[in-house]
Amino acid sequence: PRRGIGEKSHLVLKKEAAVEEQSLYEYVRDVDPKKSKLPARLINSLKTMVTNIEITRKELQKNKEEFPKILEDMIWSTGYQEHLLKEEDGDERNDNVKALFEDIRHFLKNNPESSFDEYLQNIALLSAQDEFVEGDYVTLMTVHTAKGLEYPVIFVIRLNQGVFPNDRSLKEGGVVALEEERRLAYVAMTRAKEKLYLTLTMDYSHVLQRNLLPSQFLKEAGNEILVEQENIFRSSSRGAKSQQGLFNDGDHLSFDDEASDDSKQTVIVEACNDVKDWNVSDVVIHKTLGRGVVTALEGDDIITVEFDDHGEKSVLGTHPSVAKGGHAA
Missing domain, CATH: 3.30.160.800 (Double Stranded RNA Binding Domain)
Incomplete structure (x- = not known):
């Protein structure tokens, strides 16, 4: 949301931040509302947003495995959803934000030990496929x-x-x-x-x-x-x-x-492990991850395994570090 900031207010903020040799974010975080040419109400509104971001950063560091929920709470707490729904294409844009959170949850499900930084690194590798013509x-x-x-x-x-x-x-x-x-x-x-x-x-x-x-x-x-x-x-x-x-x-x-x-x-x-096929409920013995049980067959020799000590992971069923240990009861 714009929070009452127009082009003129934005220009004033940029000039004041430049004088202090700070980024806009740093300036809003540190400035005394009384020293800015902008109304204190506007500065305090921006400070509230920056404070929410700072709190979210700390929460992400403390509770790395909960980062999808932390981010979702932060986005909606800013009033962004209400802002989107006021737009002509608000429903579609709101669905796009929800799709982002769904993508984050999907990433965490497939990479349970990953952090938010690793998610960002992953999406940074994504490229626009439309740029390439077959x-x-x-x-x-x-x-x-x-x-x-x-x-x-x-x-x-x-x-x-x-x-x-x-x-x-x-x-x-x-x-x-x-x-x-x-x-x-x-x-x-x-x-x-x-x-x-x-x-x-x-x-x-x-x-x-x-x-x-x-x-x-x-x-x-x-x-x-x-x-x-x-x-x-x-x-x-x-x-x-x-x-x-x-x-x-x-x-x-x-x-x-x-x-x-x-x-x-x-x-x-x-190299392979000579295992010709896998079935759901087969016991997997992994050199690094230990014992687990096959829960799904993804195709292309990829199997989903629920490991006793490491949770659900996708592994290559023909990899030499993987062996079949029988069938779970």
Whole structure:
């Protein structure tokens, strides 16, 4: 709601905030109503709104698992619903707000241990699919841009330690940054409808000052390195050294004229647990999450499991960390 603030009042607020070198939010929070050129009634109305926001922030920190209800209470307490219903398209806009809360509740249901910050990070990855037009061509995009999109074939490139996950991010953000990189890797790998290609380089990185190694996300995603062998790259004046790698990019990438005849190539294949099918009420034994019971089959080998100690989660039924433990009574 506008709270009686027109263009002129807004301009006055901006000027007063600029003098104090504060944002509008900070200025409204800190200003003495007597020192503003605007009516005290108007300033106090804004201060009430800011106070509600501050209280909501503290509640979100204390009760992270209740954030959908906290946010909904805050929005409606501001009088926003009454404001919307006065508009010509008020019912539709009100439904949009309700849909937002429903989306938040759905996210929390599927990610029960997530916080409001993680929800915001998730929606920040969403992109407007209308910007992409289907056609017979290759689309190059970042992982962030790919969120919400799907393609029959996906290539995720440069899955090297230090690149993805990114070295600089890990140094600056530690464990939190690693979790964010891992989440992005998950986003990248789940964009494929039919085929997923995970690639990396065997090159020497002058930025990292070392030979590039496979990303930890390859094994974490359930892939297994069957054969590890020497790379065709050889030492040279440029500093490239012999290393282990997963793919042979071709003789044209060798620093010497000839590649070793006995150079070998590492092969990655998807690992699975040999469980052919799951049924509701099957007992699941997960290496990390422990015991649980299948409550639903989502398709594409995804099963919904109610874990004894971790609640309901969706897991890949063919993942090597998952085993079948019989049938619940």
